[in-house]
Amino acid sequence: MHNLEASQLTVMLLSLGLLIGMARLLGELARVLHQPAVLGELLAGVILGPTVFGQISPEWQAILFPSDGPNSIVLHGISTLAIVLFLLVAGLEVDLSTVWEQGRSAMKVGVLGTLVPFLLGLIGAWVIPDMLGRPPGGDPLIFALFLATAMSISALPVIAKTLMDLNLYRTDLGMVVVSAAIFNDLIGFTLFAIILGMIGSHGTGLSIVATITLTLLFAGLVLTVGRSFVHWTLPVLQAYTHWPAGVLGFIVTLGLFGAAFTEFIGIHAIFGSFIVGVAVGASDHLHERTRVMLEEFVSFIFAPVFFASIGLRVNFVTRFDLSLVVLLLVLACVGKLAGAVVGARWGGMPSRQAWAVGFAMNARGAMEIVLGLLALEAGVIRQRLFVALVVMAIVTSAMSGPLMRWVLRQKQPHKLQRVLSPKLFQQDMRATSSREAIHELAALAHQYYDLDIEAVEDLAWQREEIAATGIGNGVAIPHARISGLKEAIVAVGISEPGINFDAPDGQLAHVIFLLLTPRDDPSVQLGLSANIAKMFRNPESLQYVLLSKNFTELLAKFKVLDSR
């Protein structure tokens, strides 16, 4: 085996550490600002790449992220592996049965939501190729087909995530969107495979027709025979091998083989691992915990390496072309919104819901960037258009959630973690009775909010006298609905000796939440109470929470309980 030298290994480890660390950091920052994590991950690469770091210190940038030589090869290998595994995980999320169940509405959204932007892209690329940045001398047909595909593709992972955040994933609306997006993905990927086949077969010596035939044959076989094989194999592995490692190893191996095959026949590796992912995800024998483990590791350790590495390739400042970005963005949004909204209306959805479907489908997300990069590498597009595609993908993804919330007039779901604050936390409560506890927490809230403390206490106490709010397992949730309040205020206190809140299980309450919620929106209080009850449904939760020594540790433990 050809060994890397010590200095090259040092650079490899350091550059990977920088990429992962920076990408995760900015990814989290993006999340805090309600933006998709991929934005932060791309930004990490932009900072470490020629755009920023390369301007500040070209020598060090060239040492850490050389554009040639062994380290460059290793980074390309690892980032390819990363995107192959990411598409495998994206495939796992596809649930083919959903598409059939949703039937007509989904089909109409899917077909129009793919066809309209596709045609618009095709026409645009044919009529104004220069404005859209067609490379001089490039094949007009291939360029037009690529742009049309790029316009029509959606981003299932981003869409699924947005729907989950809005608590819409398991609704009819959510299922229509997801099924339409799956349809969209499958069509988009097949089109893209055909384009890659047309570009030339990477010297495999296969003709276009052979490549396309093999691609369709591969997808067909994997999704039928392969799918049954996986469905049969998963319980055997789960029963007789180390779990979940046995199943994980099997899925990763299949994904790599699928990727190797599609790369071999002249379309990109990601197509193979995506199809394998779909086949594996179709089996209800795939245990949720296995899927989550693969997903967390791949999405948050591997994928950031890929997305950050994009920023290393392109200078996002010098290649930024405002008019191209705006043109592309308008073309993309008009095509997708028109297709999806008309499709949803045609499928019988009310206007607001139809627009919500449109905004959801409009998110391009990570898929667009992956396809764009492949087109860039194949010479179909140039850096200027690639940068515009990346910006378009990010902007459409970032506006998807807020626009859906706005058109559905939906509020943020009521999560305890979002309303807690270190100010409204009392480590060692002095109260010894429920009345005193309510007073103590209300007084705490009064320090930071303009509340009529006596009215608040009276309301909470009246409520307490109607029915005690000890919910058992050592927790109490006294509460009051207050007119004029815009947002929930939650004060939380810990009582080591415990306070009697008349819980059905007879236990004293050690963790007390005082919920003050808007009077005219009962859903806030109900949502928060349900959230708390869920976290403490397990009797062991109390002991775990009481280990906290400060607010941060408390919040950390709530997060674990909430994710169970």
Place this chain on the structure above:
Amino acid sequence: MHNLEASQLTVMLLSLGLLIGMARLLGELARVLHQPAVLGELLAGVILGPTVFGQISPEWQAILFPSDGPNSIVLHGISTLAIVLFLLVAGLEVDLSTVWEQGRSAMKVGVLGTLVPFLLGLIGAWVIPDMLGRPPGGDPLIFALFLATAMSISALPVIAKTLMDLNLYRTDLGMVVVSAAIFNDLIGFTLFAIILGMIGSHGTGLSIVATITLTLLFAGLVLTVGRSFVHWTLPVLQAYTHWPAGVLGFIVTLGLFGAAFTEFIGIHAIFGSFIVGVAVGASDHLHERTRVMLEEFVSFIFAPVFFASIGLRVNFVTRFDLSLVVLLLVLACVGKLAGAVVGARWGGMPSRQAWAVGFAMNARGAMEIVLGLLALEAGVIRQRLFVALVVMAIVTSAMSGPLMRWVLRQKQPHKLQRVLSPKLFQQDMRATSSREAIHELAALAHQYYDLDIEAVEDLAWQREEIAATGIGNGVAIPHARISGLKEAIVAVGISEPGINFDAPDGQLAHVIFLLLTPRDDPSVQLGLSANIAKMFRNPESLQYVLLSKNFTELLAKFKVLDSR
């Protein structure tokens, strides 16, 4: 970025798929045969490497696993990354506080268990260097120090796993062994770092003294300041970032930085990630689920790539030297056993326990192989001795568990999964009463075992009449202790309509286990009952299990419940 060509990517994906798939397959096979998984993983490399595949088809072997060129570089990069992450995880398992708690006994075992084999190795290398395969012209001091270190090192991951399998991990014996092994690991690694420092500083231009000083400074700083920083940071990340991804990304990034630093100063990368792992593992803010997720993925997806890649480097047949293997094995076992057993006796342990400590400490496992490979790359040893070291590591690891069980006269722990069999499974029971259910399952057992069926039924029914065996949550465990029985026989049946076994919660039993256990060993029945009760303590378990359509699916679901 320098891009790999399509054919090179194909080879990369295919070769990784083969390495992971084959390594996992043979690793599981080794596990079934009660051997360490690393044996199977190494064997996968031997099969795919020059030893077997290279003999069958040298051309294809050279295409898939070339010894030079971009693919070779990528594989070296990825396998280095794999071992760096594996050592990070190994570091997480180290619990420094245990060493202090166990105090004297552990210290005595640790010191003698390190010193005696070290001296024996040193003397051996000095007196019979040629028989031990010192390379001609090699530095005698460095060779002797390496061999002494190789003799003295233990393998914490293997040892911890063996103790867990034998249910000894949380006992006094287990804690003495683990603390001694931690001591051993830390000393062994420091010695090895010093040897690497002496070999030369990989062209970093640092003197030996500077390298060693920097190494100790790094370890000291990471284990004090770094440890406090991690302890403070973990709850913040858990509270304010996506969990567990935020924490995972943080740990991996730190590990890579640590590895880059130690590689930079002239000792190997694994030293840095190991020390970072120890510092992170020392914090009780590291949530168990985060650790397990990292461990599963790294141990079962990454580590196999590294261990399999070893087989690609060396021909294990032509370089196998029987007399060297035997000599090394004897030297290793005598030194380690003498040191550890005497240390344990000195620490006041009874004879059998002292020998158990010795056999546990004797396992060399993966660490030995890692050190051996580094020595091979640095030219300190040659392939013949490397092969002998690998064999020695595997043999000492494989015999560790069985010898401990033998010297402690311990039986295998009573796990339901080990005694279930597809023959003794009844999918749709006909019985409608508890009496009939016992009859039906006893008759099933009777088909395959030589049992006095009437006596068995009578015993089980008498037991049932004393106190009903419905344990609630839809499960019943009728049982009988039978004289002359050597091993437990368990028949399991599913009843869709349910059978009344007088459970305290009033539920009918849908899953019925008939336990027939040896009369003179009550622990078998108690162990199995406890195992079943644990799996079904959650009311949701029943519905989950009832989804099974055959025995394999049932066993797969039991595995999930058992791991909760």
